Amino acid sequence: MGRRILLTARWVIGHAAGAHVIHEQGVVVIENGAVLHVGPSFDGEVAERIDYGQAVISPGFVDLDALADLDTTILGYDNGPAWKKGRVWPESYVARGPYEMYGPEELAFQKRHAFAHLIRNGITTALPISSLFYREWAETVAEFDAAAEAAADLGLRVYLGPAYRSGGQVTDDQGRITARYDEARGLAGLEEAAAFAARIEGRAGGLIRAMFAPDRIETCTPALLQRTAALAAELGAPVRQHCCQSPTELRLVQEQHGTSPIVWLDRLGVLGPRWLLPHGTQATEADFDHLAASGAALVHCPLVSARHGSVLRSFARCRDRGIVTGLGTDTFPADMILNMQVGMMMARMVDGTEAVRSEHLFDAATLGGARALGRTDLGRLAPGARADIAVIDLRHVLQTPDPVQTLMTSASGRDTRDVRIDGRRVMRDGVIPGVDALADAARAQAQFDGLVSKYPDRTAGHPPVQEIFRPSYERRDA
Numbered sequence: 001m002g003r004r005i006l007l008t009a010r011w012v013i014g015h016a017a018g019a020h021v022i023h024e025q026g027v028v029v030i031e032n033g034a035v036l037h038v039g040p041s042f043d044g045e046v047a048e049r050i051d052y053g054q055a056v057i058s059p060g061f062v063d064l065d066a067l068a069d070l071d072t073t074i075l076g077y078d079n080g081p082a083w084k085k086g087r088v089w090p091e092s093y094v095a096r097g098p099y100e101m102y103g104p105e106e107l108a109f110q111k112r113h114a115f116a117h118l119i120r121n122g123i124t125t126a127l128p129i130s131s132l133f134y135r136e137w138a139e140t141v142a143e144f145d146a147a148a149e150a151a152a153d154l155g156l157r158v159y160l161g162p163a164y165r166s167g168g169q170v171t172d173d174q175g176r177i178t179a180r181y182d183e184a185r186g187l188a189g190l191e192e193a194a195a196f197a198a199r200i201e202g203r204a205g206g207l208i209r210a211m212f213a214p215d216r217i218e219t220c221t222p223a224l225l226q227r228t229a230a231l232a233a234e235l236g237a238p239v240r241q242h243c244c245q246s247p248t249e250l251r252l253v254q255e256q257h258g259t260s261p262i263v264w265l266d267r268l269g270v271l272g273p274r275w276l277l278p279h280g281t282q283a284t285e286a287d288f289d290h291l292a293a294s295g296a297a298l299v300h301c302p303l304v305s306a307r308h309g310s311v312l313r314s315f316a317r318c319r320d321r322g323i324v325t326g327l328g329t330d331t332f333p334a335d336m337i338l339n340m341q342v343g344m345m346m347a348r349m350v351d352g353t354e355a356v357r358s359e360h361l362f363d364a365a366t367l368g369g370a371r372a373l374g375r376t377d378l379g380r381l382a383p384g385a386r387a388d389i390a391v392i393d394l395r396h397v398l399q400t401p402d403p404v405q406t407l408m409t410s411a412s413g414r415d416t417r418d419v420r421i422d423g424r425r426v427m428r429d430g431v432i433p434g435v436d437a438l439a440d441a442a443r444a445q446a447q448f449d450g451l452v453s454k455y456p457d458r459t460a461g462h463p464p465v466q467e468i469f470r471p472s473y474e475r476r477d478a
Helices: 091-096 104-120 139-152 183-201 224-235 247-257 260-269 285-294 300-305 315-321 334-351 358-372 403-409 437-453
Strands: 002-017 019-031 036-038 047-052 054-060 059-065 123-129 157-159 167-171 177-179 208-210 274-280 297-300 324-327 388-395 418-420 424-427
Touching: 002 036, 002 388, 002 403, 019 054, 019 358, 019 418, 036 260, 047 091, 054 403, 054 424, 059 104, 059 274, 059 324, 059 358, 091 424, 104 123, 104 139, 104 424, 104 437, 123 224, 123 388, 139 157, 139 183, 139 208, 183 208, 183 224, 183 260, 208 315, 224 260, 247 260, 260 285, 285 315, 297 358, 315 324, 324 334, 324 358, 334 358, 334 403, 358 403, 388 403
Parallel strands: 002 047, 002 054, 059 123, 123 157, 157 208, 274 297, 297 324
Antiparallel strands: 002 019, 019 036, 054 388, 167 177, 388 418, 418 424
């Protein structure tokens, strides 16, 4: 018998017979990194008891599209169109030669900083995502070696793999966006990613697993995707690829392949279980039909989508079709509770109040993500599951008679108090060992400010920063 720890709180979200269940004044007992018992009481011996009082002991959240850099999407919140604001490379920037806008140490810091932020928000399993807009071409193995070290040190459960692509979007000065390809470079990036995947699979006692990350669907060629599918199948690793998220993407895929994105993936023979697809806001009915039949997963990212005026149509219908649906944050803050709240609001705006309930979004943030990864030991608190636990403090919120409804109406990620991953207490009372939150935030801000200063280089027409990002009100600086 290992060292047993008993956790108790007003609310415990356990799992039985394939669904979450709620215990009021319940207990969770963990041993050797796994859940030993969940229920109203426990009569066995324990080495330690922790009573959280007015709190929810919840399964940790599974984030299938977790931001792992400094979020540039927030720069587009009030500043568009994207091609005028440095979100698409202009021809002049491509001609002079794209360059890395962050150095290796900055990239390594960003991964660690982002991983700590995920833990603070109760996210215990993460598939990191970063933007390639400010990269020379794609992500590097070196930065993901650093990411693996950071994840192991912090204790975060991650699926890692550098993003690669066959090409990118380029705009002229009139906003005409086309695709430019270098397939050989993309295939070389894939082979590097595959070697990395084989090397890091199962590290840190199984906390670190491999994934494949071909970039947006409109930047990948058939050869790249088919080779990705073959390599991922050999390793049993998930593949995540952004698709069905913009009209430009739909136009480019239609022009190049004569169909819509998900239908094209299916025709290529790559679509199937453990192929994870954020965002789906531009998906057609045919796309959803192919998604449901294939067993591939939809990664719903409601907060970042809603910020830019798009919505999944619809969360309720995807659930009714039996589409595997998990959640991704894909923006700052990586607040999964806020993400669920926005997702529920938008779903009700689309299909009405009765179409979606609190537990449906909570399922997506836990069980849905675990199912997408083929992991029956994650996303739930049940005997034999890994002890990935988020304790969410309710002392400062207005509590309803139900803990999940309270999370959906009153709480935020900042209410996360303690986090355990594989039984290890990786955050205690909001503090992550070895992390200076204020110093890291200042360092991140300085790096972000440096990136913003470089935006004229990769913005069409190269206007000054003050013209790219229009202020909310008139500035009257001294």
